[in-house]
Amino acid sequence: MDSSGDVRVVCLGEAMVVLRPEGGHPLAEATTLRRSVGGAEANVAGALAALGVGAAWVSRLGQDPFGDVVADDLAGRGVDVEVDRDPERPTGLYVKEPAPGGSRMHYYRAGSAAAAMDADLLDRPEVAAALASAQVVHTSGITAGILEEGSRLVTRLLALRDALGFRLSVDLNWRPALWAGRSIAPLLDLLRAADIVLLGADEARAALGADTPQGLRELLGERPRLVIKADSHAAGEHDPDGSATEVPALRVDVVEPVGAGDGFAAGYLAALVDGTGPVGRLRQGHLVAASVLAATGDHADPPTADVRARLLACSEEDWAATRVSAAGIDSPALPTSAKVSR
Known part of the structure; x- marks a missing residue:
């Protein structure tokens, strides 16, 4: 697919095949595994495309x-797929094992093709064209964590940001196993260089030892806008100039939490490139995250454009009264009292 001239957000990072037992059976007892596609930046790209934002x-x-x-899954969802294919290294995969309180993940990504990403990937003509048209480039701490020693991918990405003027968005996406026995200095360098940092307060506390805007600002410096998600309670946007906006999370009947952070990132970034203000950015992040929380997979169809528009513009009271479930969205801000499809 080659629509790089329409690309507004570029997502840089791995994707994996996901296998999970059919019907929620324990992995050891399952005879059928359902296949899908996951991975932080791939999830974000797919959700952006579903929101009508040109994404690569x-x-x-x-x-x-x-x-x-x-490749076929993401292209089929409207994403501009720009990849190198490696004849020697495999595509990564992970297996979801149903467990109380959420799924347990088993990753098979060591030595994957994605781990060998390097600076030359960003200089391919199709990728260079997408970067030149992008308003935002999004990546995550997972990408920093899987890259092999000596990779210059991040160095080249920062140089291109300075040359082309796109904003760099980084989701912390803390995965302790990727950093076990290693310095997190490359992760800190990436976060400090970002224009937008998205992170959950709990993961920030675990990874960085700080979870407040002041503490994170002292650690990460004055460059990034901080978007801090406080568990399931609220999300706040904190700019270097000291301005701040907080929006409470929606009430959700949670089916599975995997992928919700990627949904939030996609909703937030879609609103950002559309020129929406901070309340709308945070609300749309919550809306897309809620849709993922109410589904079984790593991603879900976001609410329709009409539903999003009504909920982004509704009163604080109507927002607080909104509930999202697998059946749909129930809100006084919507045109009927019945639940509407997401």
């Missing part, structure tokens, strides 16, 4: 059937 996903995949599955 840039990465490396194995020259294998799983690589075909990933």
